[in-house]
Amino acid sequence: MECVFCRILQGLEEGYILYRGNGVAVILDKYPVSKGHLLVLSEEHHEGVQDAPPSVLARVWITASALAKVYRVELKAPGVNVVANSGGAAGQVIYHFHVHVIPRWESMRGFWSGRRVLGGDEAREVLEMLKPHITIVEEYMESLGLSEIL
């Protein structure tokens, strides 16, 4: 198995997993552009946003939107990017459908500027920061009748 996200989900590769359930997983980007840069993945392997079926798209995008709300409303980030890259020309590096949720604590200079390797201390800090708010994902799923395992 070569897909790094599938390997993380199977416990074969190290990764920081914030949430897993309802067909999605939320992990910390290993190369964050800001503190709290998240990736929302489908649990199933699909290559890109065009390949995942609608039920999976709904789960991934609603999770990303819920997390964007946590950043803006609860954690007071002045901005958030929610974006999927599809295809190498668009900057997709890992071919397993995922949506970036990037809180902007200050005005961004360039979209990917400031990208660096995630440190363990920062990762633990981000997980602690988000843990009290992660129930919003279940609430969003439930409100749409999506809160069951696929």
Ligand SMILES: [Zn+2]
């Ligand atoms: Zn995969």
